Amino acid sequence: MIPIDPNASPSALLELIYRLKVKDIMTDTLTTARKDTTLRQIQTLMRENKVSGVPIVDDRRLVGMISVDDIIRALDQGYIDSTAELHMSRQLVVLEDDMPVSFGISSFEKYKFGRFPVINKARELVGIVTSRDITSGLLMEMNRSLEEMERVLNLQSVPEPAGQVKRVFVVQQFDYENAGRASTELKKILNSRGIDRALQRRAAVASYELEMNLVNHSLGGRLIFHIDDDSARIEAVDQGPGIPDIAKAMTEGFSTANDWIRSLGFGAGMGLPNTKRVSDDFDLQSTVGKGTRVKAVIHLKPAEAS
């Protein structure tokens, strides 16, 4: 099972929106204008900076806002050359930089604005928040938490008995950016132990095939390495969906991969058969709806090497 407590994980996510502050997710490179800026100039600013709302500031103090709707109205009614001061919204809802993100989310729900200016304690404009900033901020933070969790997991696996190494890696479904990292680590460990190149390669290939299977086909899981002087044992444990026909999955050329996976150079239906081919021991157990556990062992003693 994946080492996030499945019972606690929804609340762990909820915790994020309380722990993160508006200043953690806001955009702080601002496109602003002054009261005497013309709406035509603001229109140019919007186009050049790809923004749909421009805060109007007096020094660093926020005094109003011009949105793309204001510009459209000005063009329609023929006052595009008049100044921001005459047409800006003055009744502004702002967020404070120290507020939790949860507050920002409820403001978007409540007011239906596309963006909120962010001010600091001194009432100075310090940033702007769109709903997109909130989404990407939360995703970044979740990613960071996950990396932290992986780091802690790996720390927990030390101290180890002399000559033995255990490593656990969390592998996410469709995470092509990190796919292969765990296997690269395995190869490094084997290399540092002076293992024969051909054996290194067999272990790395088995691990990489299983890692890509987790990324391409599972709902997410873990890749676990146990290495000692005699062998490298690689286990891939996932949380589903399970393999309906194991005999078919072990047939060369049989694949359930979609075009997207194929465009990345995988999905030839060789993963499991190839893992078995390079392993000295191979075992696969799978239950539909529950998950799959694959074990591949490569003997590291020269006498046992094929």
Place this chain on the structure above:
Amino acid sequence: MTFDQVLEAVSGEPVHRSSRWATQDVRYVVTCDLMSDVLVTDHDQILLVTSLPSDQVARTADMVGACGVVLVNGKPPQPSLIELCGRLDLTLIRSPLGSFEASWRLGERLLVRS
């Protein structure tokens, strides 16, 4: 065959030179766009010729112990691929030739040598 000879053969430009650039002897070439197929090759120290510009090319090359990658069809490698080749100490060459011509020219030189 040295990497300098590979470079000349495929009219390529070096994107990343590994620390073994000057000493590596390239003896086997595998041309493939399907990384699954690369993983079933058993030769050591292969040169991988491919038109796939993704990170998984470098990962796969590292797993099979390849010595370098030639990216054909003049495809620009993704920045993350270049970075990964640096981290994995893997040579990356970009060639304007197509798969067939690059492979043919490399094969010709390997045959002359043997």
